[in-house]
Amino acid sequence: MSVETWRVRWFARSLLSLAALIVLLPLIYMVGISLKPAGRVFENVFLPFTTTVTLQNYENVLKTVPMFRYLWNSILFSFGVAIGQLLLALPAAFAFSYYEFRLKKTLLALVILSLMVPFVVTYIPNYLLLADLKLINTLPGLILPMLGISLGFGIFLLRQHFMSFPKEILEAAMIDGAASWQVLLRVVAPANISAITALLIYILINTWNQFIWPLLIGGGREEAYTLTVGVQMYFINPEAGNRWGAILAASVLAALPTVIVYLIMRKGVLRTFTEGAIKG
Amino acid sequence: MDRTLSLPTFARYTRTLTRSGAQFWSRSLRGLQPYLYIAPALTAIVLFVYLPLVRTVHLSFYQGNLLNPTRVYVGLTNYTQLLDSPIFQRTLLQSGYYVLFSLIGSVIIPVSLALLTLHLTDKEIDFYQSTLFLPTVMAFNVVVLIWAFFLLPTPNGLFNRLIALFGQAPQSWLKDPLFALPSIALMANWKIMGFHFLLAVAGLKAIPRECLEAAYVDGAHGWTLMRRVVLPLFAPTGLFLITVTLIGSMDAVFTPIRVLTEGGPNNATNNLMYAIYSEGFRFFRLGQASAMSVILIVLFGGVIYWQYRLLDRWVTYER
Incomplete structure (x- = not known):
């Protein structure tokens, strides 16, 4: 290897590492400050960690905020949307590919064009629709419109995978007398299970992270708060001034589930995010 | 004789008729099958995307309160009022500022970083992709709170301590009309950069290695290789990233605006998308919000159309 390529390589490495550091630093601070003792948040503010590490902030949050209630709502919301979208997208993608x-x-x-319609444009009419159906501040109200919005992505992605599946196998199954829905459930779906799982994870993460819509529809009643809404309400809650440690502890708790899922399913998540974008 | 049918002929006739009838039904049922498979999905999309779209256009000709069903038809008044309003013009201008910041943070920086990966192994690339992507999987309204902490207006805030090292007086970042918009844009680009880096690397990897090797053998090195070979082949991905950024830049800052500034101070961080939201859900002005929505859709439609035209030309040119 020539000296020049060696130099270029180290130049690339150092710049990319710097970028990674800049991206990670706020997250490191988030965790660090949440572990600082309450009164010492601004002590050595440049250092994300103090020598004493405490879980006191987390205890406070869990004591004063019904985080598990919010967690449960987030689980219902994201699984409701993910499973619902999958049930709608599977047969549609099947029809569009075969x-x-x-x-x-x-x-x-x-x-596909439905994906180009900005979220914000649909907020008001969908809000009016849900108000007519008396679904404001309920979980079904949260879930229902999300079954249509961004559903196109799932259809499109599954179609891409189905299309690369050999048609002969399907025809063989058909000749053997299988009905088309059996072909879908017994042949196509199992063969594409990794793509389907990746899509499911993708929708789960995206729905989990939604904030504006759950705030609009569920923000009026604490029983309907998702984790994101709960953290926001805790943040704007005016009581007690100096509680950055607790606020950031709540943030870490709310962000943790998707990060864990990402760390476990990293390859699949990255692939789905890439495929969805590039092939579009 | 001709007009009357003998029994056997009649029997055969009816049999063929019923058989072809059954065939007809089974065939058209099979013809209906794809529609049946698509119907549920299409219903959801029409109900929650397209009908709202139509309703938005309809509402833009009315004035009324979000919470009150009485509405008055006003024709094009909402549009003329908007286009005459200096605040709305400023909102549009600021939407443009956000685009400019995003072109740096969500196109130039991630693409440059991606080009650097040409010198690295797949394992290293995977590491950087995974790390930079981390903010994408986290709820934005949650991680944005650490930025609120960094930008605290008090002298002990982290940014204020930082500029104090250079002898600067503390700033109230998010309440200052000059710093508020760049601060918000910074957070949004911090969040998106890794995602666009991922896409840029994927676009680069799609370039056939033989092309690069052939050019290299032919004596194209360094900057020439980059400019003459890599960048032209990367152009479709680059164009895609630019389009996504043009469309996504307003959406990307939506959450930090909502959580930290609500469009303020004095509209300094507002943009078209957030204006739609706040017109509708803070001021309940249905007609104004809907007219803004229509303007937004027209703008986006233009961008998407432009992208397709350009892509079309480039792709045909390459062939």
Whole structure:
């Protein structure tokens, strides 16, 4: 290896490491300050950690805020959306990949174009719709519109995977007398299980992290707060001035589940995020 | 004789008729199958995306309160009022500022970092991708609170301590009309950078290695290789990233604006998307919010159309 390539390589490494450090630093501070003793948050503010590490902030948060209630709501919300979207996307993607029919192109375009409609445009009409249905401040109200919004992504992604599945196997199954829904459930879905799981994780993470919509629909009643909304309400709660440690402890608790899932399923998550974007 | 059918002929006739009838039904059922598979998904999309879209356009010709069903038809008044309003013009301008910041933080920086990975092994690339991606999987309204801590207006806030090292007086970052917008943009780009880095690297990896090796053998090195070979082949990904950024820049700052500034101070951090939200859900002005939504859709439609035109031309040019 020439000296020049060696130098370029180290240049690349150091710049990328610097970028990684800049990205990670706020997260390190978040964890660090949440572990500082309450009165000593601003002591040595440049250092994310003090010598004494305490879980006192976490105890305070769990004592004063019903975090487990919020956690449960977040679980119901994200699993409701993820499973619902999957149930809708699977048959649609199946039809779009293996059938020829007259309106195929138009309907597919309709599905994909729906992803270009900005969230914020749908907030007001969907809010009005849910108000008519008396679903404001309820979990079904939170979940329902999310089954349509961004559903196109799942259909599109699954279609990409289904299309690369050999058609001969399907035809063989059909000749053996299997109905098309059996082909979907017994052949296509099991064969694409890794793509389906990755999509499920992707929707779970995205839904878990939603904030504006749960705030609009569930923000009026504490029983309907998701974790993100709960943390926001804790943050704006005016009582007690100097409680950054506790606020950041609540943040860490709310962010932890998706980070853990990401660390476990890293490869699949990264692939899904990439595929969804590039192939679009 | 011709007009009457003998019994056997009649029997055969009806049999063929019923058989073809059954065939007809089974065939059209099979023809209906794909539609049946698509129907539930399409219903959800139409109900929660397209009908709202239509309703938004409809509402933009009315004035009324979000919480009150009485609405008055006002024609194009909402639009003329908006286009005449200096605050709205400023909102549009600031949306443009956010785009400029995003072009640096969500296109130039991640693409440059991605180009650097050409010199690294796959294992190293994987490490940097995974690390930089971490903020993407975390709830933004939650991690944005650490930035609120960094930017505390008190002298003991981290940023204020930092500038104090250079002898500067403490700033109230998020309440200062000059610093508020860049601060918000900084948070948004911090969050998105890793995601766009991931996409940029994927775009680079899609370039066939043989192309690069052939060019290298032909004597293209360093900057020439980059400019003449890598960048043209990377162009579709780059264009895609620019489009995503043009469209996503307003969305990216939505959460920090909502949590930290609510568009203030005095509209200094507002943009078109947040304005729609606050018109609708803070001031309950349905008509104004809907008219803004229509303007937003038209702008986005333009960007997407432009991207397709450009992509079309480039792709045909390459072939």
